[in-house]
Amino acid sequence: MLRNCYRNSYYCLVKYLPKTVYFTLIILSFSQSSEAATQNYRLILTENPTTSALLGWELIGGCPDLQRIYYDTVDHQQDTAAYTFQATITAANFHRGMENYFCHLKDLSPDTKYYLVIGEDDGISPRLMIQTLSPDNRDWRSYWVSPKVSQNSHEWQRIAQIVNSQSPDFILIDGLTNLTTEDAWRDWLNSWQPTTYENALVPIVITGSTSADIQYLFNLPSSELRYYPIAERTQLLISITDKKIKNRFWRSVEDEAQVIWYNPPSTNQIPEKVDLAITTNASSEKQLPNVFNFPEQQSVVLISQQQEKIKIQLPDETVLLEMFLSSEPY
Numbered sequence: 001m002l003r004n005c006y007r008n009s010y011y012c013l014v015k016y017l018p019k020t021v022y023f024t025l026i027i028l029s030f031s032q033s034s035e036a037a038t039q040n041y042r043l044i045l046t047e048n049p050t051t052s053a054l055l056g057w058e059l060i061g062g063c064p065d066l067q068r069i070y071y072d073t074v075d076h077q078q079d080t081a082a083y084t085f086q087a088t089i090t091a092a093n094f095h096r097g098m099e100n101y102f103c104h105l106k107d108l109s110p111d112t113k114y115y116l117v118i119g120e121d122d123g124i125s126p127r128l129m130i131q132t133l134s135p136d137n138r139d140w141r142s143y144w145v146s147p148k149v150s151q152n153s154h155e156w157q158r159i160a161q162i163v164n165s166q167s168p169d170f171i172l173i174d175g176l177t178n179l180t181t182e183d184a185w186r187d188w189l190n191s192w193q194p195t196t197y198e199n200a201l202v203p204i205v206i207t208g209s210t211s212a213d214i215q216y217l218f219n220l221p222s223s224e225l226r227y228y229p230i231a232e233r234t235q236l237l238i239s240i241t242d243k244k245i246k247n248r249f250w251r252s253v254e255d256e257a258q259v260i261w262y263n264p265p266s267t268n269q270i271p272e273k274v275d276l277a278i279t280t281n282a283s284s285e286k287q288l289p290n291v292f293n294f295p296e297q298q299s300v301v302l303i304s305q306q307q308e309k310i311k312i313q314l315p316d317e318t319v320l321l322e323m324f325l326s327s328e329p330y
Contacts, residue, residue, distance in 0.1 A: 147175025
């Protein structure tokens with residue numbers, strides 16, 4: 001059960017204390033407020049990463065009701081009074097021994113850096129940085145991380161450090177449904193914390209099925225697919241079940257959109273609107289022209305788009321695929 005506190009927890013205690021003791025408590029409370037009572041920060045890619053961002057964290061002390069997110073396009077470090085914008089929590093749950101809170105920031109400017117802190121009565125978080133994607137740009141970079149990496153704490157820590165230093169636009173992660181204990185999730189989240197000078201949070205895109213852990217720890221709905229506009233005319237479609245996507249969905253996709261479909265349930269019949277299908281579960285023995293099968297032995301792959309060209313390559317820059325997307329509307 002999540003905690004609830006609308007009153008100052010010191011009030012009842014100090015109400016009848018002598019003034020000298022009262023002021024001593026006030027001084028102590030201020031001296032303790034510099035330590036952040038939040039941890040395990042994560043940024044989840046939203047349905048529109050050009051104008052919104054979903055921030056999650058764990059509260060380990062203080063009053064949940066007093067939490068505020070202070071953010072701005074100017075870096076004010078931990079000076080909460082200097083930040084132009086404020087937001088409150090939009091979702092909360094207690095799961096895997098963690099008190100998880102989320103804030104869905106909306107009406108952000110595209111292709112913009114935002115600096116933010118989470119403030120509550122026990123302290124202020126480290127200053128974090130997020131960046132929205134650009135709808136006017138066709139260039140983006142992403143890493144795909146295989147289940148054998150995401151499930152291995154040592155390997156995941158190593159890859160997380162590499163990804164943090166490279167600052168891709170987002171990261172695709174497979175295999176998180178196999179993390180099933182509090183210790184495993186704590187190790188995973190702890191390894192994902194930002195390590196760069198700017199404390200930049202890299203957005204996470206979770207692929208595969210949606211377990212209860214994923215729903216609660218990343219505030220994601222249990223739906224058949226997720227659809228993200230990641231660049232100008234480029235849409236990323238993530239299948240999270242093996243169900244066939246209904247025709248009415250494809251009718252809602254704009255004609256000029258270039259669709260990259262990650263993990264379709266079948267590669268035998270890829271709709272014409274899909275420029276590139278990427279899968280780890282090939283259902284066809286023959287290699288189709290617009291289907292890329294991730295090699296089973298590979299743990300990390302870099303995917304990038306520059307203008308109309310898609311490139312998939314290994315960390316050592318060995319190119320696995322290089323193709324041009326259609327430049328004309330359908």
